[in-house]
Amino acid sequence: MQDYDPGAFPPFAVTVDLAVCTVREQRLHVLLVRRGEDPYQGAWALPGGFVRPRESAECAARRELAEETGLSQRTVEHLHLEQLRTYSDPDRDPRMRVVSVAYTALLPDLPEPRGGGDAAHAQWMPLASASPLAFDHDRILADAYERIGAKLEYTCLATSFCPPEFTLGELQQVYETVWGVELDRPNFRRKVLTTPGFVEAVEGAPRRTGGRGKPAAIYRAGAASALHPPLLRPEGRQS
Amino acid sequence: MQDYDPGAFPPFAVTVDLAVCTVREQRLHVLLVRRGEDPYQGAWALPGGFVRPRESAECAARRELAEETGLSQRTVEHLHLEQLRTYSDPDRDPRMRVVSVAYTALLPDLPEPRGGGDAAHAQWMPLASASPLAFDHDRILADAYERIGAKLEYTCLATSFCPPEFTLGELQQVYETVWGVELDRPNFRRKVLTTPGFVEAVEGAPRRTGGRGKPAAIYRAGAASALHPPLLRPEGRQS
DNA sequence: CCAAAAGTGTTAAAGATACACCCATGC
DNA sequence: GCATGGGTGTATCTTTAACACTTTTGG
Numbered sequence: 001m002q003d004y005d006p007g008a009f010p011p012f013a014v015t016v017d018l019a020v021c022t023v024r025e026q027r028l029h030v031l032l033v034r035r036g037e038d039p040y041q042g043a044w045a046l047p048g049g050f051v052r053p054r055e056s057a058e059c060a061a062r063r064e065l066a067e068e069t070g071l072s073q074r075t076v077e078h079l080h081l082e083q084l085r086t087y088s089d090p091d092r093d094p095r096m097r098v099v100s101v102a103y104t105a106l107l108p109d110l111p112e113p114r115g116g117g118d119a120a121h122a123q124w125m126p127l128a129s130a131s132p133l134a135f136d137h138d139r140i141l142a143d144a145y146e147r148i149g150a151k152l153e154y155t156c157l158a159t160s161f162c163p164p165e166f167t168l169g170e171l172q173q174v175y176e177t178v179w180g181v182e183l184d185r186p187n188f189r190r191k192v193l194t195t196p197g198f199v200e201a202v203e204g205a206p207r208r209t210g211g212r213g214k215p216a217a218i219y220r221a222g223a224a225s226a227l228h229p230p231l232l233r234p235e236g237r238q239s
Numbered sequence: 240m241q242d243y244d245p246g247a248f249p250p251f252a253v254t255v256d257l258a259v260c261t262v263r264e265q266r267l268h269v270l271l272v273r274r275g276e277d278p279y280q281g282a283w284a285l286p287g288g289f290v291r292p293r294e295s296a297e298c299a300a301r302r303e304l305a306e307e308t309g310l311s312q313r314t315v316e317h318l319h320l321e322q323l324r325t326y327s328d329p330d331r332d333p334r335m336r337v338v339s340v341a342y343t344a345l346l347p348d349l350p351e352p353r354g355g356g357d358a359a360h361a362q363w364m365p366l367a368s369a370s371p372l373a374f375d376h377d378r379i380l381a382d383a384y385e386r387i388g389a390k391l392e393y394t395c396l397a398t399s400f401c402p403p404e405f406t407l408g409e410l411q412q413v414y415e416t417v418w419g420v421e422l423d424r425p426n427f428r429r430k431v432l433t434t435p436g437f438v439e440a441v442e443g444a445p446r447r448t449g450g451r452g453k454p455a456a457i458y459r460a461g462a463a464s465a466l467h468p469p470l471l472r473p474e475g476r477q478s
Numbered sequence: 479c480c481a482a483a484a485g486t487g488t489t490a491a492a493g494a495t496a497c498a499c500c501c502a503t504g505c
Numbered sequence: 506g507c508a509t510g511g512g513t514g515t516a517t518c519t520t521t522a523a524c525a526c527t528t529t530t531g532g
Binding site for chain 2: 090097099
């Protein structure tokens with residue numbers, strides 16, 4: 001910051017990229033858009049775009065998400081966005097120097113995005129079928145996946161993947177899907193219920209989950225954001 | 240990324256800021272530089288500077304660190320730098336739009352930085368006496384402190400605060416200083432020694448720590464980077 | 479001898495794991 | 506009835522936490 005001269009620095013473009021994930025049909029999905037222009041025309045990419053002169057990166061992320069994917073204004077406004085990291089390799093965009101701030105968001109399984117404009121090209125894609133993506137988006141997505149898996153261990157983030165009211169079975173499926181392991185139901189249940197503030201019971205009629213089986217009690221996300229002690233995955237690996 | 244027009248976007252400046260921390264005299268210290276120019280002339284700030292056209296943010300961080308603080312080339316090259324987050328509030332710099340990528344680094348207690356150029360103004364400052372800093376650096380530093388505390392729980396990062404060879408007492412002091420708590424020595428010892436790859440014993444003569452007491456065995460950082468299971472702080476709080 | 483810091487051992491509580499088993503529903 | 510998923514109980518093992526005690530140094 002010592003040597004300051006506005007004219008001396010070539011223009012950097014600053015963009016945001018979003019790894020928006022959900023759990024559908026027992027698999028982790030990510031929201032992608034198809035690129036309409038070069039470079040990478042026709043390729044799938046993470047939604048994102050340029051940060052405007054008077055907005056923060058997080059504001060830009062919400063705006064782009066609404067514009068490009070047709071998610072409702074309400075959804076986008078209340079969404080929990082987490083900054084993942086910033087990608088600044090000089091050659092990550094062939095056109096010019098672009099520094100991109102990546103964000104991660106977790107959503108419950110929503111209806112297929114529809115809507116006008118850019119949104120026409122947005123859709124959910126299973127993570128396994130997502131690559132190759134445009135630019136360095138494979139890398140960003142891989143980082144997002146790793147971060148999400150790690151965060152499930154020591155935060156209440158898993159409830160972000162669930163609708164406002166959910167069953168413990170649904171919550172457990174989030175863990176199993178993201179981690180790719182099976183968990184013991186009784187133990188999972190105990191763990192979740194004894195962690196203060198993780199979930200809170202919703203009074204009223206229990207709900208049928210699938211067609212079969214006993215109706216399950218329903219819960220809401222609790223007030224806590226961190227899990228103490230953490231819920232570690234069976235075979236512990238970590239960043 | 241859809242609507243691309245290089246001329247349509249005003250120039251963003253991209254900078255890096257570094258929260259370089261060490262443990263000295265039982266307190267966490269941060270490396271600061273005194274600003275020589277407006278804005279915030281005379282105020283203390285985190286070291287940092289502009290990213291050049293053909294370098295990544297991480298390269299810029301290492302370069303600026305060497306330039307501004309007089310740390311040796313070797314130190315800077317081998318340093319573990321971790322990206323903290325990116326700060327992009329439109330008004331964070333009064334001069335123009337500056338987006339800054341912040342990094343955190345952990346060092347063993349080194350001699351006071353000295354050296355030519357900008358480095359003349361660099362010095363270690365206890366975290367408690369650091370504020371107020373220039374720009375939004377108080378915020379960055381607070382985020383760095385929180386991140387470091389959290390990372391000690393589930394990574395081997397604490398060894399970065401220690402010299403290449405260290406005693407378990409020194410390692411324990413890192414935890415106690417950063418977390419601001421006292422830990423039970425026998426339990427700490429067991430935990431560290433039973434975590435594979437956290438530390439490895441160095442054969443040879445034990446070392447006197449202070450003047451008094453039994454000489455302590457010496458250890459080196461091990462190959463592991465993550466701690467499983469984690470070493471949780473007594474009163475669990477987390478981001 | 480005493481103080482100080484390293485290192486060992488022991489015990490009790492808390493948490494994780496692996497099950498067996500019962501309950502309520504659709505078919 | 507039976508398959509399916511929800512929910513409860515329990516025995517066992519591992520990890521943590523608290524603390525008593527021994528060892529080796531300097532003064």
